[in-house]
Amino acid sequence: MSDDRLAHRKSSRRLRILYPNGSPAANQPIDIRQTRHAFLFGCGAFDAVALANAAPGDPARDMLEDRLSKWLEIFNYGTLPFYWGRFEPEQGNPHTDEILRAARWLNARGVAVKGHPLCWHTVSAPWLLERSNAEILDLQLARIRRDVADFAGEIDMWDVINEVVIMPIFDKYDNGITRICKELHRVPLIKEVFAAAREANPRATLLLNDFNTSIDYEILIDGCLAAGVQIDAIGIQSHQHQGYWGADKLHAVLERFSSFKLPIHFTENTIISGAIMPAHIEDLNDYQVEDWPTTPEGEDRQARELSDMINILFAHPLVEAFTIWDHADGKWLNAPSGIIRRDNTEKPAHYAMRELVKGAWSTHESAHTDSNGELTVSGFQGDYMISCGDRTAGFSLRKGELEPLDVGLSE
Numbered sequence: 001m002s003d004d005r006l007a008h009r010k011s012s013r014r015l016r017i018l019y020p021n022g023s024p025a026a027n028q029p030i031d032i033r034q035t036r037h038a039f040l041f042g043c044g045a046f047d048a049v050a051l052a053n054a055a056p057g058d059p060a061r062d063m064l065e066d067r068l069s070k071w072l073e074i075f076n077y078g079t080l081p082f083y084w085g086r087f088e089p090e091q092g093n094p095h096t097d098e099i100l101r102a103a104r105w106l107n108a109r110g111v112a113v114k115g116h117p118l119c120w121h122t123v124s125a126p127w128l129l130e131r132s133n134a135e136i137l138d139l140q141l142a143r144i145r146r147d148v149a150d151f152a153g154e155i156d157m158w159d160v161i162n163e164v165v166i167m168p169i170f171d172k173y174d175n176g177i178t179r180i181c182k183e184l185h186r187v188p189l190i191k192e193v194f195a196a197a198r199e200a201n202p203r204a205t206l207l208l209n210d211f212n213t214s215i216d217y218e219i220l221i222d223g224c225l226a227a228g229v230q231i232d233a234i235g236i237q238s239h240q241h242q243g244y245w246g247a248d249k250l251h252a253v254l255e256r257f258s259s260f261k262l263p264i265h266f267t268e269n270t271i272i273s274g275a276i277m278p279a280h281i282e283d284l285n286d287y288q289v290e291d292w293p294t295t296p297e298g299e300d301r302q303a304r305e306l307s308d309m310i311n312i313l314f315a316h317p318l319v320e321a322f323t324i325w326d327h328a329d330g331k332w333l334n335a336p337s338g339i340i341r342r343d344n345t346e347k348p349a350h351y352a353m354r355e356l357v358k359g360a361w362s363t364h365e366s367a368h369t370d371s372n373g374e375l376t377v378s379g380f381q382g383d384y385m386i387s388c389g390d391r392t393a394g395f396s397l398r399k400g401e402l403e404p405l406d407v408g409l410s411e
Contacts, residue, residue, distance in 0.1 A: 005315040009039065009361070011397040012378040014404040017369050017388060020411050024373025031387040034363045036076055036110055038381035038398060039314065040265070040321035041357050043071060045078025045106060045113070047327065052101040067344050071327055074354050078106050079267075079323055080155065082115045082147065083123035091127050096150055103154040115155045116267075117162035117209065118144045119193045121170050121177040128176030133183050136176040141196040148200035157205040159235060159267065160197050161190055165212040165220055172283075187223045194229050209235030209267050213253050221260055233320065234260065235267040241277040241284050241335060244305040250312050258318050265321040266313055273302035273329075273347060274336035287333060294329055294336035294347070303348035306339070310356060324353075374404075 017025040048071075051064040071078075080099055081087070088094040103113050119140055128136050148158060167189075168182040181189050190208065197206050208224065208231050210217050224231060234257055238245060245253075257264055273294045281287045306324075313319045325331075328338040339349040363379030377384070383396050391409035 006361075006380075008317045008399075009314065009380055010378060011381050011399060011401065012376055013395075013397055013401065014374060014376050015386075015395065016372065016374045016404065016406050017386070017393070018373065018406055018408045019391075020409060025369055025388050025409065026371050026373045028369050028373075028388050030367050030369060030375060032363065032365050032367060032377055032379070033385050033387075034379060034382055035385050035394075036383040037357070037361070040077035040112060040323075041075055041353075042077030042079060042114075042321055042323035043075045043327050044323070044325050044331075045071070045075075045102070045111070045327075046081055046331075047071070048078060048106055049080065049098060049102040052105040053098050063344060067328060067340070070340055070344065070346065070350065072109060072111075074350070074357050075324075076110065077112045077114070077321060077323065079114045079116050080106075082118060083120070084125045084143065085123040087147075088125055088143070091125070094147070096147075100151065100154060103151060107154055112157065113155045114157040114159065114207075115147070115151060117159040118147065118197060119160065119177060119189075120162040121167050121175050121181070122163070124175040124177050129174065131176065133180050137180050137184070137192070140177070140180070141192060144193055144196040145200045148197050148204060152201040152204070156201060156203055158197055158207065159209040160206045161193050162209050163211060164190060164208070165210055165214075165216045186220060187227050187229070190220075190224050191227055191229050194231070198230065205232045206230070207233045207235040207265060207267070209237065211237035211239065211268075213238075213257075218256060218259075221257075225260070231262060233263040233265045235265050237268040238266060238309075239268060239270045239284060239325070240305075241270060241272055241287070241333065241337070242279055242281065243276050244271055244309070247308060247312060250309060254312075254316050254319070258316075262318070263320045264316070264318045265323070266319065267321070267323050268325040269309070269323060270325045270332070270335065270337040271302050271305050271309070271349075272335060272337055273298040273349070277335075284333065289334060292330075292334050292336055294341060298336065299347045299349065302339075303352040306349050307352045307356065310353070314356075314361065 019025055047067055051068055054061045106113050164186050170178045274292055277287050313322050326337040328340050329336045329342045340346050367375050369375050381397050386393050393407045393409045395407050
């Protein structure tokens with residue numbers, strides 16, 4: 001039975017299948033298989049950095065390869081780390097090569113890559129504190145231009161600036177980025193960093209990203225748009241360590257942020273498969289525990305809640321991407337927030353996601369061409385491979401691409 005809620009995720013196209021000599025493949029059986037989704041089903045890909053840079057014989061390599069093989073069973077979109085204090089702990093010596101290897105490793109496997117983040121007050125470069133505010137701003141903009149240009153073609157999507165709602169009032173510790181945000185104010189700083197990123201890679205998709213889903217974030221976005229900032233997508237975080245948001249809150253958030261008529265990316269999302277963090281904790285980072293185990297009951301709950309969430313998001317026409325933040329347990333805050341366990345064994349959430357992405361929401365069917373070698377293909381938007389005997393060819397179904405297409409089979 002078709003799901004009308006997902007009609008916006010599908011397209012149809014008339015194809016004419018041609019043999020290498022240009023003649024039509026008339027009255028032939030055709031196998032049609034989707035190879036990649038247009039929707040970005042994502043996950044943090046930090047382990048790709050470790051794998052891409054592991055030396056031959058590294059004892060961790062086997063576990064990393066196994067972990068990434070499970071990652072690739074589901075995801076077509078990965079986020080790589082660009083936290084300035086770790087990416088460039090010593091001024092002038094960024095870890096460009098290490099991250100570039102990971103980006104190329106992912107791209108070679110058909111994975112789109114996003115860099116996160118270019119500007120953030122947390123994990124900021126400590127050596128900025130030795131500088132004046134004017135110098136800090138110059139260094140921040142130069143960092144953006146350098147990194148966006150260096151990774152162009154490998155990474156063409158960026159969380160340009162992260163968690164700006166709290167940025168000028170952040171008081172956990174002193175840092176250079178809070179200093180300049182307090183002086184410049186939020187919108188002028190956003191305008192500067194977006195302009196630098198756009199200059200370095202005009203083709204890049206640039207996001208504003210925040211965990212704050214209150215009216216304050218809406219006011220910030222409105223102010224940016226009024227100031228002429230070209231935001232390509234609104235990033236929304238949902239670290240649900242204190243319990244699943246639920247359908248009502250998800251629908252409410254989607255309704256409010258849809259008013260901007262911009263694409264929406266759920267950029268960082270965690271659902272716990274163990275004990276829920278106590279509700280009185282205001283800053284999730286304040287909850288520090290040595291052991292936070294996953295449980296069978298929690299894993300079943302996580303699978304249900306993750307399935308519910310991604311079903312709601314996939315059905316919304318403005319949502320273009322969803323990123324599970326932790327692939328494996330024991331990452332941020334030592335939480336059981338992954339869809340695989342620490343030992344790489346799969347949780348129910350892994351299978352639930354795989355069934356949706358590669359099962360219910362993936363197109364694989366058989367058809368026959370007519371006497372002109374033509375057929376109409378309908379399915380979920382993305383990339384496809386057709387087979388006719390021992391010959392193959394690729395094509396895509398994309399939103400708005402309706403004109404008939406000639407598809408030439410391989411030699």
